[in-house]
Amino acid sequence: MKLGAFMMPAHPRSRSIRDGHMHDLDTLEYFDQIGLCEAWIGEHYTMPAEPCPSPDILIAQALLRTKRIKLAPGAFILPFHHPAELAHRISLLDHIAEGRFMVGIGASGTPADLDMFDIDHRAGVHRKMTAESIAIMTRFWQSDAPFEHRGEFWTARRPEDRPQQGTAYHLKPFQRPYPPIGVTGLSASSATLALAGANGWIPISFCFTPQYLHTHWDVVERGARDAGRPSPNRDVWRVSRPFFVAETDAEAWRLSVGGEMGRYFREDYLPMLAGNNALGLLKHDPDVPDSDVTVEYVAKHCWIVGSQETVAERIAEMQALSGGFGVLHVMAFDHLDELAPARQSYAMLADVVASRFGEDGATREAAQ
Template identity: 40%
Template sequence: MKAGYFTMPLHPPGSNVTETLESDLNQLVVLDELGFSEAYIGEHFTFEWENIPAPDLIIAQALGMTQQIKLGTGVNCMPNHNPMMLAHRVAQLDHMAKGRFIWGVGSSSTRGDYEMFGFDPNSDDRRAYTGETLKAILDVWKNPEPGLYESKHWQFRIPEPEDDIGLRLHLKPYTKPHPPIALGGGSPYSGTLVIAGQNGWIPISLNLVHNRVIRTHWEAVEQGASKSGETPDRNEWRIAREVYVAETTEEAR
């Protein structure tokens, strides 16, 4: 079993943001020194407790402060992002990481984030949007043909190349065909984890989920895998749990 780390993070409202960002970075350095295999950093915009809106910036700085640990977004909440912007930011970060980046994606966020980006918190529309956005990004990385791309939620145009001046959509990830993709799930028989199983991506059971729900998550992964002929590997399953560390077992309990 390998040890990993997930931070939302958690800092009391009113904390000094400069200090908490420095503390979060220092935690990643310690984890790297302890031999943790990977760490995921959350993304939130309107929740004071979880005050990192740009996990890719934390990862970019942490790459230069660490040696071996893999770093991932945990997760990029897809309803928060323009797919073309995210495709380029992720591809660039993957080049900077040279194999130490995991792209965690998902559809869930806070009620405030949904409202800020124009989504109904009570609607399942964000899940459809997440699928559309992820497909658009993967399509652009694979074959960025010039022309108009349209879906229910997005419309964007890839320009015709002008090779004489070096103008074309050119940036693709360092890792081929793309960095490892991890999908986070929290609901019973998570539809997101069905997608993970169907595509051979990394499934993550989120930390705020009851043990009874986690038992359904592997069934969801297997259900997805059966649709595409994938063979799911339990060693790829990430399960986030909250662990209280103290000097003694009695104190921790």
Template identity: 35%
Template sequence: MSMQCGIFMTPYNPPSRTPRQVFDWALDIARIADEAGYADFMIGEHYTLGWENIPMPEAVIAACAQTTKNIRFAPMAHLLPYHDPATLAIRIGWLSQVMEGRYFLGVAPGGHHTDAILHGFDGIGPLPPRQLEALRLMERVWEQKPFKEKGEWFQAGFPGPDTMPEYDVIIADNNPYGGRDNLEIAVTALSMNSKSMEFAGSRNYSPISFFGGTPQMKAHWDTWARAMEANGFTPDRKRFRVCRDVFIADTDAEAKRLFLKSGMMRTWKEYLKEIYVKFGLFNGIIEDSGVDITPDNIDEDFLAEHVVLCGSPETVIEKLEILADKCGGWGQIVANQHDSLDDPKPWEESIRRLATEVCPKVRMSI
């Protein structure tokens, strides 16, 4: 099986973009990716971040479904502590039925302090146990057995014969398409010691690794695989997704030239570099590079050579194969979306070439 490719739309669009611009850009990306043969399109859920502003990914997913044929979609991820679990369970099931299987689910507790403040929390610390309770209640709703439960933070139920009014009511089947067992659930990880990967493995959820160097990538796989085995599941590298920034052109020089004037470069310069420095996310990449540089001094050349998969199709294939030899294989490379509204053609060409000229040719044993 050839390595699949996916798109992750965080999104990285400058705060100057309007919601309509971001929405329409998502539809364009979905159409292009579907035509090129991408497997998955994942869309973030963020409420307060100017650079990552999509608070309602399911609206984007529903619109994209109308102009695509094969690509699957997922909110990546619904931030469960901020949702009523019973309502969300029904909406997830209903949308997956609308999509007729072209839907999977991402879940997370929420990792941004400002989103937590918006929802009345002092920070993100209290969120993980709320996610667990929300998930448990959602699973009970999907069982479609009568119950009523008030948890510590949420409440939910499902109607049965003893709770019907004095007339017949037909209860809608809003379970996930094909039943709960056919709903893939995925979890993302960024930090080296990711509790998310342990959580995902313990529940047989799929792992998605945001790349921060080979030590981090190995840690993500090892943590997930150990948790899978400890809970009676079999880890499979075909389920492992790896997120990377990618920029492909005819030659290495042309790819670098286009990258340096792209929206991807602007994102790194104005937004992501500061975050990666603050949280030590460059450390593994610097270790891999062998370059004597501090995170604060990372420049455009370092980004092009070591952070982004930047180059000709042949160069990107080589970089991916080297990574696979060091870390083990994976099933899907996921290209992070960046704003290219001002000059979309180079980005469109790059994502098409990833699917048609790179992924089918990468040598990987999984």
């Protein structure tokens, strides 16, 4: 198993946009220093608690301050971009990164964002737009000749090269035919995870209810099977979850529930889910009343907090419940006001994953 990160990015509403952005940039640089293999960065428009409409700007800056970590938008929301333009932007980023780049794609789960772009999400238009967009982009990346696409939502064309005028379609990705593509899923029957299996994309599970985690891989395998593809390797599967590690269980609980993680869930995430009748996504049992889904509840049932030994045991439980996955994502939060304990937590988690679940740890366990 390897360790990566998923960054919404989330910030207190009192944090200035610049300070939050620079903190995210510093965090990505720190992740590179402690050996994380990758980080995915979200795209949101109308969520003040997650104020990043342009993950590619953060990625472009982070590429100049990092050496090994792979970076990815998580995700570009395809209905909000013209596919011809986005295909070129992705290609440019891939060249700047020299392959340290992956691409998350999504249809958006934020109704206000979709309303802002006048997209009828109630009728599923955003999902249709996403399918058409990725078809256009991959056609650009794989094309060897001019073409024209006239679809339901976009018209796009690769024009004839005009050497006498100095123009030609020329900017294909650094990675051929294109960078690895990833999609996220949260619910047990996530349609996006089925698409991952059907297309050979990277599945990324948000793991708040680990007892249902195995159903995510079942969906991925079913998607591959229905598309006539071979069963994917579990090493491609990413699982994202909130973590906080400290010297003792009590200290980890205090720093997480009483710190920025707790504040974010209490003031932003739980009210947002409640407003969308979606608190069930966090329940370990569907009979749990909404009123019981508090920060303390999610810390116990959805997060992993504790000492290194406790965290190692909980990760092992995740592996057993899921059947195994390749990359564990720690969800990153704004820790600008609690930087030292947060960075210690990230470093301690990196040590747990490398020593207990990485290649060396797995080799030792197999030999015992």
